[in-house]
Amino acid sequence: MAEWDPYGGNLLEVEQVRKAYGSREALKGVSLQVAPGEFVALLGPNGAGKSTLFQLLTGLFNADAGTVRVCGCDMREVPVKALGRIGVVFQQMTLDLDLSVVANLKFHARLHGLGGAEAAERIADALERLSIADRAKDRVRELSGGNRRKVELARALIHRPRVLLMDEATVGLDPASRRQLLDEVLGLRSGGVGVLWASHLVDEAEAADRVVVLHAGKVVAEGTPSSLIADMGTDSLAEAFLKLTGPPERTPA
Amino acid sequence: MAIPMKHALLALQAVASREVSKFVRQGGRLASALVRPLLWLVVFAAGFQNVFGVSIIPPYDTYIPYQVYIVPGLLGMVLLFNGMQSSLAMVYDREMGVMRLLLTAPLPRAYLLFAKLLAGTLLSVIQAYVFLAIAAVFGVGVPLAGWLQAFPVLVLSGMMLGALGLLLSVRVKQLENFAGTMNFVIFPMFFLSPALYPLWKLEESGARVIHFIAQWNPFTHAVEATRFALYGQVAPLSLAIVIGCLLVFFWLASWGYDPQRGMIKRSGGPG
Numbered sequence: 001m002a003e004w005d006p007y008g009g010n011l012l013e014v015e016q017v018r019k020a021y022g023s024r025e026a027l028k029g030v031s032l033q034v035a036p037g038e039f040v041a042l043l044g045p046n047g048a049g050k051s052t053l054f055q056l057l058t059g060l061f062n063a064d065a066g067t068v069r070v071c072g073c074d075m076r077e078v079p080v081k082a083l084g085r086i087g088v089v090f091q092q093m094t095l096d097l098d099l100s101v102v103a104n105l106k107f108h109a110r111l112h113g114l115g116g117a118e119a120a121e122r123i124a125d126a127l128e129r130l131s132i133a134d135r136a137k138d139r140v141r142e143l144s145g146g147n148r149r150k151v152e153l154a155r156a157l158i159h160r161p162r163v164l165l166m167d168e169a170t171v172g173l174d175p176a177s178r179r180q181l182l183d184e185v186l187g188l189r190s191g192g193v194g195v196l197w198a199s200h201l202v203d204e205a206e207a208a209d210r211v212v213v214l215h216a217g218k219v220v221a222e223g224t225p226s227s228l229i230a231d232m233g234t235d236s237l238a239e240a241f242l243k244l245t246g247p248p249e250r251t252p253a
Numbered sequence: 254m255a256i257p258m259k260h261a262l263l264a265l266q267a268v269a270s271r272e273v274s275k276f277v278r279q280g281g282r283l284a285s286a287l288v289r290p291l292l293w294l295v296v297f298a299a300g301f302q303n304v305f306g307v308s309i310i311p312p313y314d315t316y317i318p319y320q321v322y323i324v325p326g327l328l329g330m331v332l333l334f335n336g337m338q339s340s341l342a343m344v345y346d347r348e349m350g351v352m353r354l355l356l357t358a359p360l361p362r363a364y365l366l367f368a369k370l371l372a373g374t375l376l377s378v379i380q381a382y383v384f385l386a387i388a389a390v391f392g393v394g395v396p397l398a399g400w401l402q403a404f405p406v407l408v409l410s411g412m413m414l415g416a417l418g419l420l421l422s423v424r425v426k427q428l429e430n431f432a433g434t435m436n437f438v439i440f441p442m443f444f445l446s447p448a449l450y451p452l453w454k455l456e457e458s459g460a461r462v463i464h465f466i467a468q469w470n471p472f473t474h475a476v477e478a479t480r481f482a483l484y485g486q487v488a489p490l491s492l493a494i495v496i497g498c499l500l501v502f503f504w505l506a507s508w509g510y511d512p513q514r515g516m517i518k519r520s521g522g523p524g
Contacts, residue, residue, distance in 0.1 A: 059357060060356055060512060079361075079512075080256065080359045080360060088353075090350060090354075092350040094350035094353055094354045096351065099274070106267075107271060110263040111263075111267050111354070111355070111358035112260075112358065113257065113264070114263070115263045
């Protein structure tokens with residue numbers, strides 16, 4: 001149950017996390033923070049380590065070194081508490097195509113300890129908010145890519161997380177759906193939700209409060225979009241990003 | 254880690270109802286789960302009726318037809334196949350990403366695996382009873398009281414084989430590898446057991462090594478524990494081995510899915 005938790009500090013605190021797969025170091029000491037009501041864009045080219053970082057943030061794996069804390073709860077020490085405070089939209093779709101929208105959301109609600117009328121109410125609210133209430137009884141298979149993503153966003157919000165993690169959530173969406181999803185998530189800030197939005201698409205980071213650029217397993221720059229542009233002496237965030245991440249690093253075969 | 258009882262039950266309900274609805278959706282699954290043992294019962298057993306000639310051995314107190322002898326083994330077969338199916342479901346869930354959803358739920362992983370195991374066992378046991386009913390229709394009945402007495406043993410055996418399935422799912426990364434698992438796990442386990450003939454027959458025919466392996470086969474003990482329970486008796490050693498294997502398999506599976514030490518981590522693939 002997502003009780004109100006008056007945690008005032010950074011909602012998400014990542015400190016010097018490292019992760020290696022065999023001899024390949026995917027993350028070489030990454031730190032970042034997300035404050036309440038803050039939208040942080042995690043920008044990085046493919047292979048920068050974003051997915052690995054998300055696996056650590058969602059407790060799928062533990063870091064080799066460093067800490068991940070959600071509202072002060074250490075993901076390694078108290079994973080259940082930490083996981084209860086995050087909502088996640090994964091890069092890969094994780095809906096059951098043959099179940100209805102509501103059935104998918106109910107499954108998630110139960111996993112988070114929400115049942116009966118309380119769950120039904122929250123599910124209805126979430127669908128209403130994302131204007132997909134009319135599709136509630138449809139099977140997910142019948143939904144467009146954009147609407148499927150909305151269902152996943154609705155699902156991630158049902159247990160009222162303090163932090164929302166979006167892992168390349170707009171992959172495969174058309175520009176209009178992409179924009180719509182981004183706007184929905186930007187709108188969550190007013191409720192105090194902290195958002196970490198991972199993407200390799202620079203335009204999605206332009207509206208962010210802060211941008212963290214990840215490249216080859218390291219944070220290479222961090223700041224508001226305008227400060228990054230100023231620091232790099234470029235005309236746009238896209239150019240700044242290209243300058244920071246340079247020519248794609250060749251990984252030894 | 255303590256989690257509120259209500260949360261635990263809701264999560265169990267979520268996992269179980271998903272397994273059941275998947276089972277119902279895959280209409281052919283019940284049929285194929287039953288056709289297999291029924292073929293053995295109706296065709297194989299009829300053909301071998303007089304070849305084996307089973308003498309009086311506990312728990313039976315009289316000469317029994319061969320069909321009656323193989324019922325517990327075929328119940329075991331139902332549990333074994335469904336247990337492996339639960340492993341397949343884990344691999345499928347991993348490929349479909351549903352596994353991520355489960356593993357990021359605010360519940361201890363061991364509990365989520367336990368919920369999966371219970372849900373799979375529920376399906377196993379239901380199928381076992383449907384098989385018993387059909388066998389009775391074919392005139393191969395077991396004592397009525399046996400239906401009830403076998404229940405705890407079917408549950409434990411189903412859980413033990415399901416836990417073995419979970420353990421395999423740690424290692425089997427892709428659906429394509431599942432057929433191989435079937436060949437290397439299901440068939441040896443089934444044939445190296447007293448499902449089709451009493452183990453002393455192996456000893457008698459001088460197949461010492463096979464007899465030895467069969468005695469160490471957990472499936473052997475699932476079948477024997479079930480056989481005795483169906484006739485209102487307890488096979489303490491077999492029961493203890495079933496429970497012991499259940500605990501060991503489940504512990505190893507939880508270890509395999511642990512984000513800290515797990516085998517998943519070592520193989521490097523995302524969950």
